[in-house]
Amino acid sequence: MGARSGKDFLARLDSTPREIWYGDTKLTGSVSGHPAFKGVARSIAALYEMQLKPGMEFMTYASPKSGDRVGASYIQPKTREELVQRTRMMRAWAEYSGGFMGRTADYLNSSLMAMAAANEFFGHEGRDYAGNVQSYYEYVRENDLVLTHTLINPQTNRSVGPSKQTDPFIAARVVEKSSEGVTIRGARMLATLPIADEIMVFPSTVIRSGQDDIPYSIAFSLPVSAKGLKFICRESFSDDSGYDHPLASRFDEQDAVVVFDDVVVPWERVFILEDPEKANRVNEATDAVVFMAHQAIVRECVKAEFIAGVLTMIAETIGADQFPQVQEKIADVLLTAETMKAFLAASEANAKVNRWGILTPDYVPINSARNLWPRVAPSFSAAIKQIGASGLMAIPPEEILNSPARADVEKYYQAKLLGGEERVGLFKLAWDAAGSSFGGRQDLYERFFFGDPVRMASAYYSWYNKEPYKERVKELLHRKD
Ligand SMILES: Cc1cc2nc3c(=O)[nH]c(=O)nc-3n(C[C@H](O)[C@H](O)[C@H](O)COP(=O)(O)OP(=O)(O)OC[C@H]3O[C@@H](n4cnc5c(N)ncnc54)[C@H](O)[C@@H]3O)c2cc1C
Numbered sequence: 469m470g471a472r473s474g475k476d477f478l479a480r481l482d483s484t485p486r487e488i489w490y491g492d493t494k495l496t497g498s499v500s501g502h503p504a505f506k507g508v509a510r511s512i513a514a515l516y517e518m519q520l521k522p523g524m525e526f527m528t529y530a531s532p533k534s535g536d537r538v539g540a541s542y543i544q545p546k547t548r549e550e551l552v553q554r555t556r557m558m559r560a561w562a563e564y565s566g567g568f569m570g571r572t573a574d575y576l577n578s579s580l581m582a583m584a585a586a587n588e589f590f591g592h593e594g595r596d597y598a599g600n601v602q603s604y605y606e607y608v609r610e611n612d613l614v615l616t617h618t619l620i621n622p623q624t625n626r627s628v629g630p631s632k633q634t635d636p637f638i639a640a641r642v643v644e645k646s647s648e649g650v651t652i653r654g655a656r657m658l659a660t661l662p663i664a665d666e667i668m669v670f671p672s673t674v675i676r677s678g679q680d681d682i683p684y685s686i687a688f689s690l691p692v693s694a695k696g697l698k699f700i701c702r703e704s705f706s707d708d709s710g711y712d713h714p715l716a717s718r719f720d721e722q723d724a725v726v727v728f729d730d731v732v733v734p735w736e737r738v739f740i741l742e743d744p745e746k747a748n749r750v751n752e753a754t755d756a757v758v759f760m761a762h763q764a765i766v767r768e769c770v771k772a773e774f775i776a777g778v779l780t781m782i783a784e785t786i787g788a789d790q791f792p793q794v795q796e797k798i799a800d801v802l803l804t805a806e807t808m809k810a811f812l813a814a815s816e817a818n819a820k821v822n823r824w825g826i827l828t829p830d831y832v833p834i835n836s837a838r839n840l841w842p843r844v845a846p847s848f849s850a851a852i853k854q855i856g857a858s859g860l861m862a863i864p865p866e867e868i869l870n871s872p873a874r875a876d877v878e879k880y881y882q883a884k885l886l887g888g889e890e891r892v893g894l895f896k897l898a899w900d901a902a903g904s905s906f907g908g909r910q911d912l913y914e915r916f917f918f919g920d921p922v923r924m925a926s927a928y929y930s931w932y933n934k935e936p937y938k939e940r941v942k943e944l945l946h947r948k949d
Pocket residue numbers: 617618619620623626657658659660661723909912913916917918919920921922923
């Protein structure tokens with residue numbers, strides 16, 4: 469089939485049965501027509517459509533298996549041109565949402581393509597896990613599927629591991645193995661984009677090597693239609709009005725807790741089974757973490773640029789752009805954008821062929837960028853609030869434009885550079901980015917989507933080679949002249 473169109477995506481979405489719970493309702497019928505999903509479904513469809521447009525050939529490449537054009541985020545780069553093609557493609561998708569969609573398909577495609585290149589890591593003992601990963605990558609690539617994933621055990625009691633909870637089946641784990649496959653019971657969080665085609669379940673937190681935690685050391689994938697698989701959604705932030713909620717109405721990807729009610733994972737979809745050592749090493753050993761972070765950093769560059777654009781427009785619109793503290797806040801965001809772009813450029817300039825044969829961005833700038841981002845991104849909403857001030861609350865609902873009060877909006881909401889209707893639209897966008905339910909979720913996402921920044925920083929501290937710096941200090945301390 470190869471690279472699919474928006475219509476293909478929507479047709480599959482609506483014809484794939486799945487158990488999505490929204491409030492007291494189990495979704496039946498058209499998912500793409502449901503108020504909680506229609507905006508994001510339309511946006512994903514637009515992304516798929518984009519890759520087929522004339523002039524956008526860089527978004528696809530010829531599949532090494534079928535020869536069909538397939539999405540460029542599946543490329544296993546061997547050359548600098550291929551690495552840059554991946555970046556170009558990812559940037560085009562990120563620009564569509566201003567970086568507000570974190571889970572466009574290229575995020576997990578990047579992980580899967582790296583794991584497939586490193587499929588030997590998964591081994592062949594007992595079962596051909598290496599072959600399973602390779603076949604799954606090819607299946608996803610040839611059908612251009614979008615994946616969701618869950619890495620984290622439910623937030624029940626973080627002071628003990630999953631086997632020590634009051635019920636050892638709260639966190640998803642192996643129940644039994646049969647000729648059919650592996651039965652999984654329990655839950656995982658948090659799956660962004662439950663309207664995906666498939667789910668990948670991979671370990672992220674460190675699994676202790678004691679016997680009790682072994683059943684939690686698993687990695688597998690499933691179609692979202694798998695029997696017993698449930699997605700329990702949070703409240704939607706979406707809305708019908710693109711004027712009132714320009715971001716939420718289009719890009720609310722939704723987040724769900726995933727329940728596995730004795731779901732049977734067929735053997736060909738099992739990648740790691742009861743192997744804590746592999747589970748703990750998989751992301752680093754396969755370089756999946758590098759390629760996922762590479763995709764994330766491309767998006768983060770775009771988002772920082774977009775936020776800088778929003779801030780500049782607000783400041784200019786109300787004539788606040790001359791004030792030094794306003795300029796300083798915008799300069800901070802511009803510095804973030806340029807820093808992230810510099811990390812990205814350095815990672816690509818120093819890319820090396822990894823032990824699995826693919827050209828891999830340098831991990832030092834990649835790891836630095838992914839640690840920096842959760843520290844700087846939360847300042848975006850603070851800057852929008854600082855500069856937008858009360859204007860962020862002078863945002864009457866769209867209906868007022870069709871009422872007798874419209875003239876008041878045009879007169880009293882006008883700004884130095886914009887009429888009332890346009891000014892309110894701009895400030896609604898800013899509020900959606902920084903303060904609405906959607907904006908609040910964005911802030912949380914940027915803090916946590918790549919893991920807990922506190923533990924990431926500890927890991928960064930341990931990993932970073934600080935010895936050369938210490939040597940220079942010692943040399944100065946011992947200098948005699
Ligand atoms: C909007 C959003 C979308 C997400 N989407 C996805 C997704 O699609 N797929 C997915 O798998 N995950 C997703 N995540 C989850 C993300 O991976 C986690 O939020 C992240 O790994 C942190 O884990 P946690 O939320 O369980 O926090 P917890 O581990 O419960 O941490 C809670 C607090 O306790 C502290 N803490 C906990 N344990 C320790 C420890 N051992 N040492 C020091 N401090 C500790 C943390 O610093 C934090 O302050 C998403 C998260 C968000 C917010």
